[in-house]
Amino acid sequence: MRIRNTYADGVNFANGTRDSTVYNSSFRNTGDDALAVWASKYVKDTSVDVGRDNHFRNNSVQLPWRANGIAMYGGYGKTIENNVISDTMNYPGIMLATDHDPLPFSGQTLIAGNALHRTGGAFWGEAQEFGAITLFAQGHDIPGVTIRDTEILDSTYDGIQFKTGGGAMPDVKIGNVRIDKSNNGSGILAMGGARGSATLSDVAITDSAEDDIRLEPGSQFKINQ
Known part of the structure; x- marks a missing residue:
């Protein structure tokens, strides 16, 4: 499948979409997330109609002119590979977030085998700067995240960013990840209001404009190396 030049998302698995996959497809110049899962709580039965077991595999995403390459908002059993x-x-x-008022994240979310080149940016009147991979627990927590076997090259800001929010991002596992040339930020950044923890193994960070690993003052986020 090829999707080009849209005003909004390429594919959005909204509401209670489950057991669905987008694979071997190409997205260019989308006007919102090229690929998204949005586990909306405005469904008939939240115990059944929850975004779950959805997967984005072996896709190419280029030049989204607004929002994310791939985004997931709530639900469980999801992979980005x-x-x-x-x-x-x-x-x-890639962004995991709990804005847009979704049902909570639960279980495991796997981000593996991806290549991110020249990603991230500034938005909302340049008031917010986003990393190549960003976790944003605006409301609910974002538990159970694994990021592995990934290269993050030539990012506009940070390579991996844990953003300030009302929720926490506990026990993130980051392994076999290469982060090179974070042009206007750090390799890994935990913002001042970020809460949670991450454990790093076999992570290589080079040529960061700021720190390789930075915890902003006031951050309750812990990074174990």
Whole structure:
């Protein structure tokens, strides 16, 4: 499948979409998230109609002119695997977030085997700067995240960013990840209001404009190396 030049998302698995996959497809110049899961709570039965077991695999995402390459908002059993994402205008290459008032994240979320080139950016009047991979627990927590076997190259800001929000991001696992040339930020950044923890193994960070690993003052986020 090929999707080009949209005003909004390429594909959005909204509401209670489950057991669905987008694979071997190409997205260019989308006007919102090229690929998204949105587990909306405005469904008939939240115990059944929850976004779950959805997967984005082996896709190419280029030049989204607004929002993310790939985004997931709530739900469980999700994977983002073996995608190439490049040249985002103003948002992350990959974002996990609890804005848009979704049902909570639960279980495991796997981000593996991806390549992110020249991703991240600034938005909302340049008031917010986003990393190549950003976790944003605006409301609910974002538990159970694994990021592995990934390269993050030539990011506009941070390579991996843990953003200030009302929720926490506990026990994130980051392994076999290469982060090179974070042009206007750090390799890994935990913002001042970020809460949670991450454990790093086999993570290589080089040529960061700021720190390789930075915890802003006031951050309650812990990074174990």
